[in-house]
Every structure is written in C-alpha cells, then in structure tokens.
Amino acid sequence: xxxxxxxxxxxxxxxxxxxxxxxxxxxxxxxxxxxxxxxxxxxxxxxxxxxxxxxxxxxxxxxxxxxxxxxxxxxxxxxxxxxxxxxxxxxxxxxxxxxxxxxxxxxxxxxxxxxxxxxxxxxxxxxxxxxxxxxxxxxxxxxxxxxxxxxxxxxxxxxxxxxxxxxxxxxxxxxx
Numbered sequence: 001x002x003x004x005x006x007x008x009x010x011x012x013x014x015x016x017x018x019x020x021x022x023x024x025x026x027x028x029x030x031x032x033x034x035x036x037x038x039x040x041x042x043x044x045x046x047x048x049x050x051x052x053x054x055x056x057x058x059x060x061x062x063x064x065x066x067x068x069x070x071x072x073x074x075x076x077x078x079x080x081x082x083x084x085x086x087x088x089x090x091x092x093x094x095x096x097x098x099x100x101x102x103x104x105x106x107x108x109x110x111x112x113x114x115x116x117x118x119x120x121x122x123x124x125x126x127x128x129x130x131x132x133x134x135x136x137x138x139x140x141x142x143x144x145x146x147x148x149x150x151x152x153x154x155x156x157x158x159x160x161x162x163x164x165x166x167x168x169x170x171x172x173x174x175x176x
Contacts, residue, residue: 008023041166042163044076045166046087050091050159074090074091100118102153104150105149113125114126134149
C-alpha cells in the first residue's frame with residue numbers, strides 16, 4: 001500500500017499558521033474517526049464469528065448439558081482509554097470452557113492432548129477435566145444421561161483468523 005501524504009501549506013503569518021493548525025486538527029479528528037471505524041468493524045467481524053461458532057456448538061447434538069440461553073453468550077465492549085481504543089469480545093456462560101476447548105475423546109482426538117492452540121495455552125487437555133470420564137468415548141452422568149463430550153468450537157482461534165483475514169481489506173476501505 002502506497003504511503004499517502006497530506007501537504008499543508010502556510011505562509012509565515014499568524015492567519016496562515018492558525019489556518020494550518022486548524023487543518024491539522026481536522027486531520028487528527030479524521031484519523032481518530034477512521035481508527036474508531038477500524039476497531040469497530042474488526043471487532044464486529046470477530047463477534048459474528050464467535051456468535052456463529054457458539055450457536056452451532058450449542059445447537060449441535062452434543063448433549064443435553066449444552067442446552068439453554070446461558071450456555072455461551074458472546075458480547076462486545078469497545079472502550080477508550082488514554083486516547084486509544086480497546087475492543088474485547090467476551091464469552092460468558094456455564095458451558096464456555098467445554099464448548100471452546102471441547103471435552104472427551106469422541107470428538108477431539110487422543111486424551112491428554114490439547115484440542116486447540118488456545119487450549120494448550122491455558123493448560124486444558126482432552127479428558128483432563130473431572131474424574132477422567134472424557135477419556136472414554138461416552139459416559140453417563142446425572143440420572144441416566146449419556147454424553148459423548150463436545151467438539152472444540154475454537155471460536156477464539158477462528159476470531160483471530162477472521163481478523164487477520166479482514167484487516168487489510170478493512171484498512172483499504174476506511175483509509176483509502
């Protein structure tokens with residue numbers, strides 16, 4: 001991408017210098033607005049990926065324990081601090097860990113290994129939760145319920161990929 005230059009010309013007079021200062025302020029405001037657009041668009045793209053990944057996981061035939069509106073709820077918060085913007089996609093709910101990192105060997109491979117890169121980062125392994133029931137292809141819990149575990153949704157990994165894929169396109173659209 002070519003570097004775009006903005007040239008502000010002014011004479012050595014108070015009026016001309018004040019005009020240049022005003023033009024610089026407009027340019028600064030324009031850049032801040034574009035930065036907000038960039039953060040907003042990338043964050044919303046990531047939120048969409050998270051929403052799809054978690055709704056597919058919750059709707060799939062992965063067991064009764066993942067049903068309900070509080071299984072995993074993705075939200076987005078964009079804050080301004082010290083002149084910078086921060087976007088946080090947060091997923092809350094009682095099944096987030098199981099959905100994100102998966103559980104059981106039936107869907108996720110060999111026991112004792114992480115199902116995703118982020119599972120490895122946080123120390124989660126397949127079949128490592130609880131009493132080791134996830135090391136079996138199915139197990140019983142509660143009053144006669146059967147679980148085969150849950151496939152890893154890896155929404156955080158998918159969000160990262162989506163933002164990396166979108167960033168150049170979005171920057172070109174916003175900054176020209």
